[in-house]
Amino acid sequence: MLLRDLDQIWRLIIGLGCIPAVVALYFRLTIPETPRFTMDIENNVAQAAKDVDSYLNAGLYTVEPEAVAACANAREASKRDFFAYFSQWKNLKVLIGTAYSWFVLDIAFYGLSLNSSTILQAIHFGSPSRDLTSAAAIIYQNIHNVCVGNLVLSLAGFVPGYWVCFCVIDSWGRKPIQLMGFAVLTVLFVVMGSAYPKLTETSAGQSVFVALYCLTNFFQNFGPNTTTFIIPGEAFPTRYRSTAHGISAACGKLGAVLAQLAFNWLKDIGGENNWIGHILQIFGAFMITGVASTLLIPETKQKTLELLSNEDQEEFMRTGTFCGHILTHSLYP
Incomplete structure (x- = not known):
């Protein structure tokens, strides 16, 4: 049933x-x-x-x-023009910045979001009651608690993070938000990973871990998880905007795949879910590299797409024809 x-x-x-x-x-x-x-x-x-x-x-x-x-x-868009445009460091560095930033963000973002149920169970957050004896009841309560845990993580982290970013992104700017997000995520992941053994020992520690988890989700959305798909849609000329955005997005999905493979491979080193704390520390190391890659990206706030293209638009016009x-x-x- x-x-x-x-x-x-x-x-x-x-x-x-x-x-x-x-x-x-x-x-x-x-x-x-x-x-x-x-x-x-x-x-x-x-x-x-x-x-x-x-x-x-x-x-x-x-x-x-x-x-x-x-x-x-x-x-016109062509392979020759594509390589000519991105052979210039001022243009190539922007593509490297957008692609790598998306790559490292998705390592942590999907490494957490696709394994949130595993992490919640590993810290015994919402574990089924020991009084239950029926296998069906245990399975049901376990799934119910995981769903509740994911709702808490989303409603306390993802949703408000998006709304805060929506409210300030055009006044504060894309680049500062992304820099701030990567910097805060670095600290949060290092703290969560380093304190993981202690935080999982008591119910109070579990609550602290969940609070840090919610903060991580908040600063992912009020940070690079929002800006990494906005900036590539603004920072390139029209003829290569979709291509450059696609390259950046593909790098992000590559990071997501690698994160999932690595998480499942690493988490049980030394025992079941024993290495989750170290995985969080690894996420923190990737986040600090995201700070460096963001420095390669221009600020696109309140700038025209023509200005951001790094090209002289006047040379595109032939008068008299x-x-x-x-x-x-x-x-x-």
């Missing part, structure tokens, strides 16, 4: 998770192309005007039919 209920719950969770994905898919399929891509890459000024108008309400932008525009001649029509801003009379 218990196993059947668990199977139904699992299917229900997966099914309900599809609903927001379907809604997001609809909006993704109907959203207009970014005007920067339409104008800079496709050189389609008229379509760019329509796209801008779609974003900013009807009538704000119009195409002036009598005015001749200079022809935009932005470089008809390309389209002037895009006229008509927001104000």
Whole structure:
């Protein structure tokens, strides 16, 4: 009976998770192309005007039919241009910074989040009551306690961390938040790892460990877990923005895979879950390297994408050649 209920719950969770994905898919399929891509890459000024108008309400932008525009001649994406662009240290260091920062963040983030139930059980947080004798009751209470523990970690850490970051990211800046996050996470992981044997001995110690765990989740989201996917979407020119973001994200997922493999391999050295404290210390070592990689990244707060591209946009324009029509801003009379 218990196993059947668990199977139904699992299917229900997966099914309900599809609903927001379907809604997001609809909006993704109907959203207009970014005007920067339409104008800079496709050189389609008229379509760019329509796209801008779609974003900013009807009538704000119009195409002036009598005015001749200079022809935009932005470089086209190609392997040759890609390597030429990233062969310059000023551009390559940004890609290294975004990719490595995402890599080390996901080592710790997924190393914790995918193994939170293991860690909670290892410190005996919410362990089943010893008075239970039925195997089904023990299994149920164990799963129930793990779910409650994960809810505590999320509601006390992940959720408020995201909201705080949302409120201050445009005033404080992406880079300072990421630097602060990596620095605080370094301290938290070292403390949790070093004090792990003592904190797991008593119920009070377990509560302290869970509190530190919640702080870790908080500063992951109020820190690099938010900024590592924002900065790569702002710090590269239009023709390589998606590629550079994809490279950075792929490095992050590589870190997640390696973290999971290493966690399962290392945690039982010297006994069951005996090495978890040392794994947390290793996470701390990776976090300090994230501070170094963040120094390679520019601050993108309140800067245009053209400025952040590290390219002279004026050289993309050839005057005297008809390309389209002037895009006229008509927001104000």
